[in-house]
Amino acid sequence: MERYDVIGLGYCSDDYLGIVPHITPFDGDTVTMLDFAHDGGGPVSTALVTLAKLGARTAYLGALGDDESGQFLLQAFASAGVDTRFIQIQAGGRSPSCIVLVEEGTGRRSIHCFRGQLPLYSLTEPAREALRSARFLHLDGHSPHAIAEAAAIVHEAGGQVVFDANRPRPHTPDVLKITDILIAAERFPTAFTGVEDLLEASRRLMDWGPRLVVTTLGSNGCFCVTPTEHFHVPGFSVPVVDTTGAGDAFHGAFIFGLLQPGWPLYEIARFANAVAAMNCRRLGGRAGLPTLAEVQAFLRSAQ
């Protein structure tokens, strides 16, 4: 039977991205885009593509439509090496699609997303079997109805759950309770706990379950908190084209580091910062993702 390093259960979207000097209002003059790209997106799915490109064995659990976007996303997984056999394709379903306007020079984004029209993803016996083989389950809070069972299977088999928390949602407490490693967006710890201080907020989050809380800080890198230590890991300065997928690439790269025998936490975080920065050099959530050799070269040249 196939064994997996990481199985992802979460969101996948079809992204259309343009670089613009500014955003024009309704009925305003047409703005010339400097560049345009079509790329796959979504937190868990882009993290899986990151992992696959780095060399990990991954599979995606989720639903897609058989529409143009669904076909594109399926092909993107397949060509990246993410196992697609557990994806549920809905005839007549509509896959999620996002329009992303990226500010020239800063890479800041204006995001508009169509959520799609798809049935809930439900675990099948082959998917459960795959989960039993996985070292990590990666979640972004989508497909909430399947999260508890998937996490229970992974825990039972000795694996761990990594949760990408972007903003508090109704089911966030339930997900935190089954999370081993929380990687949070910059605003999440304070938004969820109400505590301004990041160290204190991270400790409050650990009370829910996680034994490691990492908060991503954009170009400033990340902040790691365990029961025994806490430290900031500075980011890398690169010419930023587009920040889309930077966080997702960080998650994928961080899990890749966790998979490696003996990597210290600081080095894992530094590796993830590097992959996130490298991914900002191209337009699109996945276009700038590096191979392992490329990250190693980047880290050597940054020393």
Added chain:
Amino acid sequence: MERYDVIGLGYCSDDYLGIVPHITPFDGDTVTMLDFAHDGGGPVSTALVTLAKLGARTAYLGALGDDESGQFLLQAFASAGVDTRFIQIQAGGRSPSCIVLVEEGTGRRSIHCFRGQLPLYSLTEPAREALRSARFLHLDGHSPHAIAEAAAIVHEAGGQVVFDANRPRPHTPDVLKITDILIAAERFPTAFTGVEDLLEASRRLMDWGPRLVVTTLGSNGCFCVTPTEHFHVPGFSVPVVDTTGAGDAFHGAFIFGLLQPGWPLYEIARFANAVAAMNCRRLGGRAGLPTLAEVQAFLRSAQ
């Protein structure tokens, strides 16, 4: 040899459209799109698709890349029945792509366009031969280097030139000089002539060459001016989803009316108003285009 009712020389773009309650700024909260669509666009090319769907024999003259957008646009022409044999496909070229955010409820648009990276379209001998057979040449001001020769061929063979003028550009005077029928966007006559009054501005435009000037007025229909008469033709009220392509559909339908034996100018304009209105009922520049039977039923029900 193939004969054509209308040959179009102009712009073609790949449009990605989303319906949004509002536009979010850079770094703002993600906005949920109510719907998303992928459709072909561009003034002349959408007019040709309109004509083909109504039953006219059409061909498009222009360049496309062999990228994902170019393949989509080529297929869209082919499936609509527009002859694609004169399209120049550039290996490695990038086709134009636009991101269109459409305001929920009003159909007003915020447009951002990537102009593509393609060589200039150049007339070939088969394209010249096709032009000799055409009753109308439709222009939108793109491919300006080829316009004079194409118009000369059509005129020599007894055909007429219809120009879709959206806004004044450097070569607009040259195009007006070889234009028989000008169909202008609402702002064009005043923007070009500096004259506020639409009748007077239309007459000034006729001094450049056109013997008929039609100005589209959105939901208010259109205003027609000839050397001997002038009149307003009211538009049709429909539930507007998206105004993308409304003007282009008007142009195509207007030329379709010109092709019909004995249609009075007022009826042609009313027919074009109907097609433009019908096209606003769907998201996308071409998604709402009707067949001739559908327009006839619409006009009957509107009486």
